[in-house]
Amino acid sequence: MVVWVGGPARVRVEDGAAASVYGVSRSRTERLVNLVICLLSTRRFLTAAQIAATVPGYEHDPDDAREHEAFQRKFERDKAELRELGVPLETGTASVFDVEPGYRIARREYALPDIPLKPDEAAAVGIAARLWQHAGLAAAASSGLAKLRAAGVDVDPQATLGLEPMVTVDPAFAPLTAAARDRREVRFDYRVPDRDAPDGRRLQPWGVVCWRGRWYVVGHDLDRDSTRCFRLSRVVGPVRVTGAAGGYQPPVGVDLISHVARWSGPVERAGRATVLVAPGRAAGLRRWAVEITAGSEADRLVLPYADACSLARHLVGYGPDVQVLDPPEVREAVIQRLKEIATRHEALAAAR
C-alpha cells in the first residue's frame, strides 16, 4: 500500500516508513485504528495469525522465524498501546478445540454509555475540566471532556460559575487514590516537621480527602493497628504499592471527612477575654471583637476565644499595643511569654 503524506516536501513514501508531522509512524496509527475496528466488528475471538492475515500492516511470512518474531513484537506493542488507552481487549478462545488465544473487543465494554447532559450541566463539566493545575490530571480531565464531546455533548467554552477553584494536588495524590480504589496496601515515607527524619508507614488506604484546601489520606495504619490520616504534602518520595488488589475491605459507610475534621476541625469560642487596645492600633483584634468600648486613652475590647494558650500567643504579637485585663490565666501567660522573649533577644539586640 502506498500513502501520501502532506508537508512541505510532499514525499511519496512506502508503507512502514511513513512519517507524519507528528514524528510518529502514520502507518502504525492506521494499523491500530484498523485493529480496533476489526476487533469491534468480530463476535468470534480472532487469533494473532487470523489478525495478521486480516489487518493491513501485519503482513509477514509466518514460516520465516525472524519475520514472525518481528510480527509478534509488533503485535504485543500494539496490544499494550490499546490497553494503555483503555480499550477493553478481551482474550479467549473461539471454541474448545482452539489452543491459541484469540482477541476481540466487546462493544458494550468499549463504548461510552450515553450521558444526557443538559447545556448547563455540560458547561459545568467544561469548567471542571480546566480547574486542574496538575499537568497529569489536567490532561486526563481534558481527554475525558473530549470523549463527552465526541458523544455529542456541546460544551460552552465561555461559561463561568462566577468563581473558579484552582485544584492543586500533591504528587502522592495519584498513587494513593489509585491504591484506595483498588484496595491495595501501600508503603511510604512520612515526614512530620517536629521529628528529625521521615519514618516508613504501612497503610491500607480507604480514601483521599480534601479538607480546607489540604489533602489527606485516611486508612488503617498497619503498624499502629488503628485508623490514621496523613497529610499528602508530608509524604516524601514515592508511594510504593505492596499489596494485591482487593487486599482488604474498608469499613462499610466510613465517613472519611470526619476522620480528618476531627483532628483539624473548627472550634467553638466560648471564652471571653477583656483587653485594652491603643487607639487606632491592633486592627486585626478589632475585627473579631464582640464588644468595643471607645475611650480617650485606650479602647476596651471583648474577645471570644477557645484556648487561653493560643489566645495569649496571638495577643503577644501586638506587643505594647494590647494589654490583657482578664482572665488572669491569659494575662499571666502573656506576661510570661513577654519576659522570655525579652530575655532571649536581649543579647542580640544589645550586640548591635
Added chain:
Amino acid sequence: MKAGSRTSADRLARLLNLVPYLLARPGIEIAEAAGDLGVTERQLREDLELLWVCGLPGYGPGDLIDMAFDGDRVTITYDAGIDRPLRLTPDEALALAVALRMLAEAPGVANRDAVERALAKIEDAAGDLVAAPVEVRLPGDAGRVEQLRAAVEGGRALRITYYTLARDETTERVIDPLRMLLVGGRTYVEAWCRRAEAVRLFRADRIDAVTELDEPAVVPPQAHPQDLSEGVFRPAPDLPLITLRIGRGERWITEYYPCERVESDGEQWVVSLRVTDLSWARRFVLGLGPDVTVVAPAELAEQVRDAAVAALDAYATPVPPGADPAAATVRQ
C-alpha cells in the same frame, strides 16, 4: 512512557473520538471542529485522510470509513462501527469527578444545582471508576462569598473595607474586579486596586464591607490575572529576608511559609524567609513566642526586644485611672 509513544497514543485517542464527534454533528465546518478539538485545520485534515483508508476487514469501498465534503463542511457517511467514543479511563473519570466535587463544594459558587446534576451523571456513567473514594469539604462563609460574587458579577467598581494582615490595618479602597478564585481552600477576589495601582488578591474573609459604585469596573489594559499555580504568596527576591532560630515545636513554620533556607542545627532549626513587611515580622515573631530567636536582621531583634520590654513595662504599672473606658463608665 516515551514522548513518541505518548504522541502516538494521543493521536490514536483523537482519531477514535473523531468519527463519533463528526457523526453527532453532520455538516460541521472543518474550522469549527478543529477549534473545538484543539487541533489545527491541517492536523484535522490529516486525521480525516488517515481515517479515510481505515475500515472493516475486506477494506473495499463499502468497508472503509466514508465522508462527504461540501466546501468546508464534512459529514461522516459510513462509520465502520466506531460510532461511540471509548469509555472514560479511571484517570479521566477521577479527574472530572473530583473537579466537579470541588466546584460543588466551593462556597458561593453559582448554579450549584447544575454542577451536582452533572456530577451525578458522570458518576453514573463511569460506574466503578469513580468509586475511588475522594471526598472534598471546603468550609467557608458561603453567604459572604455569594454576596461578593453578586457584586463582582454586577460589573461595577467596588469600594471595599479591607483588612491587610501584613500591616495590621483596615483600609478603604476602590477595586475593579477581574475574577473570583478559590485557592487552597480560600476564596479571593482578584482585582485592579486603584490605591495600589496594581493587580491584587483580596481574601474574601478579610473584606469587611462592600459597596457597589455607580461607575463600571474598568480594568486597565496592563492588568492581567496572576499565575497562581505556585501558590498565592510567591515572595519577591527584593523583599526583606529574616532568619530565625526555632525550636522543635515551631518547625510547622516550614510547612506554612515558603522558606528560602532551612538548616538543622541539632534540636534547633535555622530558617530564612522573605516577608512583605518588617512590622509583620515583629508581630509574627512575638506571636511565635519564647522558642524562637531572631538571628537577622539585628533591627528586627531590636524591635522584638523593645516591643516586649515596653509591653512588660505597661503590665508593671497599674492601669491609670481613665485608661479603661469601662472602668471610667462605672466610676461616673
